[in-house]
Amino acid sequence: MPxxxxxxxxxxxxxxxxxxxxxxxxxxxxxxxxxLFPTAGIRFIPTAHEQxxxxxxxxxxxxxxxxxxxxxxxxPGITNFVTSTAAAxxxxxxxxxxxxxxxxxxxxxxxxxxxxQLPIFSKxxxxxxxxxxxxxxxxxxxxxxxxxxxxxxPTQLNIPRDNFYGEADYEIARPRNIGxxxxxxxxLDEAADLLAKAKFPVIVSGGGVIFSNGVKEAxxxxxxxxxxxxxxxxxxxxxxxxxxxxxxxxxxxGSKAAMKLIKDAxxxxxxxxxxGPFGTLPQHGMDYWPxxxxxxxxxxxxxxxxxxxxxxxxxxxxxxxAAKALSYRLANRKLASSANADERNKRIKAEKDAWExxxxxxxxxxxxxxxxxxxxxxxxxxxxxxxxxEKAMPKNAMVSTDIGNICSVSNSYLRFEQPNSMFAAMSxxxxxxxxxxxxxxxxxxxxxxxxxxxxxxxxxxxxxxILTCVREDIPVTAVVFHNKQWGAEKKNQVDFYDTRFLGVxxxxxxxxxxxxxxxxxxxxxxxxxxxxxxxEKACDAQKKGKTTVVEVMVTQExxxxxxxxxxxxxxxxxxxxxxTNVDAKA
Numbered sequence: 001m002p003x004x005x006x007x008x009x010x011x012x013x014x015x016x017x018x019x020x021x022x023x024x025x026x027x028x029x030x031x032x033x034x035x036l037f038p039t040a041g042i043r044f045i046p047t048a049h050e051q052x053x054x055x056x057x058x059x060x061x062x063x064x065x066x067x068x069x070x071x072x073x074x075x076p077g078i079t080n081f082v083t084s085t086a087a088a089x090x091x092x093x094x095x096x097x098x099x100x101x102x103x104x105x106x107x108x109x110x111x112x113x114x115x116x117q118l119p120i121f122s123k124x125x126x127x128x129x130x131x132x133x134x135x136x137x138x139x140x141x142x143x144x145x146x147x148x149x150x151x152x153x154p155t156q157l158n159i160p161r162d163n164f165y166g167e168a169d170y171e172i173a174r175p176r177n178i179g180x181x182x183x184x185x186x187x188l189d190e191a192a193d194l195l196a197k198a199k200f201p202v203i204v205s206g207g208g209v210i211f212s213n214g215v216k217e218a219x220x221x222x223x224x225x226x227x228x229x230x231x232x233x234x235x236x237x238x239x240x241x242x243x244x245x246x247x248x249x250x251x252x253x254g255s256k257a258a259m260k261l262i263k264d265a266x267x268x269x270x271x272x273x274x275x276g277p278f279g280t281l282p283q284h285g286m287d288y289w290p291x292x293x294x295x296x297x298x299x300x301x302x303x304x305x306x307x308x309x310x311x312x313x314x315x316x317x318x319x320x321x322a323a324k325a326l327s328y329r330l331a332n333r334k335l336a337s338s339a340n341a342d343e344r345n346k347r348i349k350a351e352k353d354a355w356e357x358x359x360x361x362x363x364x365x366x367x368x369x370x371x372x373x374x375x376x377x378x379x380x381x382x383x384x385x386x387x388x389x390e391k392a393m394p395k396n397a398m399v400s401t402d403i404g405n406i407c408s409v410s411n412s413y414l415r416f417e418q419p420n421s422m423f424a425a426m427s428x429x430x431x432x433x434x435x436x437x438x439x440x441x442x443x444x445x446x447x448x449x450x451x452x453x454x455x456x457x458x459x460x461x462x463x464x465x466i467l468t469c470v471r472e473d474i475p476v477t478a479v480v481f482h483n484k485q486w487g488a489e490k491k492n493q494v495d496f497y498d499t500r501f502l503g504v505x506x507x508x509x510x511x512x513x514x515x516x517x518x519x520x521x522x523x524x525x526x527x528x529x530x531x532x533x534x535x536e537k538a539c540d541a542q543k544k545g546k547t548t549v550v551e552v553m554v555t556q557e558x559x560x561x562x563x564x565x566x567x568x569x570x571x572x573x574x575x576x577x578x579x580t581n582v583d584a585k586a
Contacts (some may be wrong), residue, residue: 050078400433
């Protein structure tokens with residue numbers, strides 16, 4: 001237990017846990033520790049905004065499987081972490097949010113840049129530690145790193161700024177590696193019995209399959225059962241898209257093939273997914289969740305079992321290990337699903353082929369407003385543009401998607417062969433996520449093409465991080481969907497408010513020109529035939545250290561509404577038509 005300063009103990013603990021990169025904005029509150037980063041081999045990556053730093057830490061952790069780390073100045077710098085921490089919480093990302101605080105001797109006096117920093121994060125972190133005395137620095141720092149991995153989510157390390165100073169005898173901990181098991185024998189046996197008797201089993205492959213590095217095991221189990229596999233919402237990388245049993249994602253703007261197939265399931269194996277409400281909602285006019293199927297749910301968090309959907313069997317276990325255990329139990333059993341496997345495989349192919357044809361033929365939205373707005377427009381239809389991006393996508397690309405109408409529609413067009421390839425803000429659904437998240441991903445995996453999908457509204461929140469790309473030599477590609485609107489909310493005003501638009505129309509500059517002014521490459525694309533080439537060139541430019549903004553000019557046509565759970569037709573509309581034969585709601 002060598003004697004060292006608290007800052008040294010903090011940095012030595014980061015080194016012990018393999019931290020190589022930290023994202024943030026410089027601040028006096030932690031400058032003593034920051035001064036040691038270069039000597040310790042830790043790269044500090046200064047960002048344009050603290051929220052961006054938090055999203056970068058999130059993207060970094062999701063690609064690498066290691067901790068993502070962010071740090072900032074106490075007070076306003078720390079409150080800027082709230083949105084990105086909440087997004088990491090719902091993505092189950094092991095981000096360590098380091099929050100230097102005002103000095104311990106003046107807390108409560110309303111000093112400069114002072115606020116209570118622990119309550120703010122209490123509901124969006126898995127664990128919080130407060131370094132009340134500097135001798136506990138190494139102990140609590142290590143605990144935050146261990147808890148981020150074991151609890152699979154963000155943790156907060158809160159450090160009064162004066163506690164970076166002072167000497168003590170410190171023991172630097174080693175990381176704890178906690179193995180996860182497959183679940184109880186009884187639950188696994190019960191699940192295996194259901195799967196063995198299933199005539200039409202369907203597997204939902206979720207984020208837990210990715211987190212556990214269990215894609216290979218999920219594939220083996222699916223092949224054993226000859227079961228169609230659907231991705232849980234925004235986890236399109238949880239099963240290889242080229243596999244014959246892959247059917248696409250559920251949820252908003254997902255795959256009709258996936259929805260039609262799971263609707264007929266008699267047993268559903270929800271492998272590593274909480275079956276969140278937004279990821280199982282009706283879509284494309286289909287209420288597809290099977291009403292009478294037996295549901296087997298595997299999740300490492302017992303609190304998720306049966307929380308959203310009624311289940312028949314709950315398994316508290318690791319998705320990879322549970323898949324292996326179920327395969328073992330089914331190995332020498334007669335499977336009911338084998339009897340009709342050929343018929344089911346033909347059905348899978350037919351549904352997928354029909355959906356692919358529908359996507360390729362989907363040249364305009366069907367509602368009257370979209371059809372009218374598209375007349376005479378010189379720009380591309382969003383779906384056709386997304387299809388061209390899909391065709392040109394590098395096989396090992398990483399893609400982050402922001403929130404918004406076109407980004408959500410892209411759920412139908414994003415297919416991956418390897419895990420840790422698709423990143424979204426998940427159910428937190430905040431704007432400004434995609435660009436910083438893909439920057440963090442690129443830092444963790446510099447040899448993989450990194451692409452962000454962003455609408456022009458969300459882009460206005462995040463584009464300053466292009467400065468980070470240029471300054472720090474982190475080359476990425478951003479595809480900005482330029483349609484001059486907040487599309488998701490505009491669709492609600494089309495459907496519910498008689499196209500009375502308020503707050504949804506945007507007047508933007510040329511985002512390609514802005515990119516060039518910031519030191520990046522910028523290209524504007526307004527012809528469908530140029531989309532694929534623009535993406536390919538931008539990805540090639542990453543190999544030369546160049547960040548590129550591909551600004552795609554698209555029509556204002558809008559896909560299905562993002563959410564309408566709280567929307568109702570105004571009484572004034574219903575009153576207007578109540579004495580007529582007109583159906584006001586229609």
